[in-house]
Amino acid sequence: MLSLGKIDHIHIRVKDVAVALKWYQRVLGLAPDARYKTDGAHNNAMLANASGNVRLAISEDADAAPSDAQGAVAFVVGGQDFLEWIDRLAVERVTNREGQTIARDSVHDHRFFCALSFVDPFGNPYEIVSYDHTWLVGKLKLGGQLAV
CATH class of the missing domain: 3.10.180.10 (2,3-Dihydroxybiphenyl 1,2-Dioxygenase, domain 1)
Structure with missing residues (x-):
């Protein structure tokens, strides 16, 4: 039977990637994963914990607004x-x-x-x-x- 392995990463939209990078590193201990490079066209970053088993893809979106229906x-x-x-x-x-x-x-x-x-x-x-x-x-x- 076909099945999924594990979650690779979760996409998170933010209004300011620079602010988000500082917060996620300071508060949650997530740091940029050097294996992922941006192409300059998009302001985004892949963040990971020290063991690499938690990854969040932070993407800048000026219109980002959390929804009350959004899960955590x-x-x-x-x-x-x-x-x-x-x-x-x-x-x-x-x-x-x-x-x-x-x-x-x-x-x-x-x-x-x-x-x-x-x-x-x-x-x-x-x-x-x-x-x-x-x-x-x-x-x-x-x-x-x-x-x-």
């Missing part, structure tokens, strides 16, 4: 990393869709996983999720409330 790109991490991501996003003053700065009370408890939703400077939505649910509920004192 979700990254999965372990429980301890999840806690560290909360703190990192808080230090960077990253916000959610409602404009609230990310903090430990921003975590959504989905009963078998925890999620943290945020946006880049252009409104593109992201999530960091962890399936270390029981451990995180204890650490964050979530009380088992289901997020909607």
Whole structure:
């Protein structure tokens, strides 16, 4: 049976690639992948994490506007990393869709996983999720409330 291997990269539209490059490198630790060169006709970049298993293609589009119907790109991490991501996003003053700065009370408890939703400077939505649910509920004192 024909099947897909894995996701190679996700395309993200932004209004300013230079601003996006700085934010994605500083906040998410993604750096330009030197294997991908631009031809000068398009202002874009391929970003990757250190292991190369997460790649985002950042493309400049002056008309880029996030849609409320647009889904989020979700990254999965372990429980301890999840806690560290909360703190990192808080230090960077990253916000959610409602404009609230990310903090430990921003975590959504989905009963078998925890999620943290945020946006880049252009409104593109992201999530960091962890399936270390029981451990995180204890650490964050979530009380088992289901997020909607």
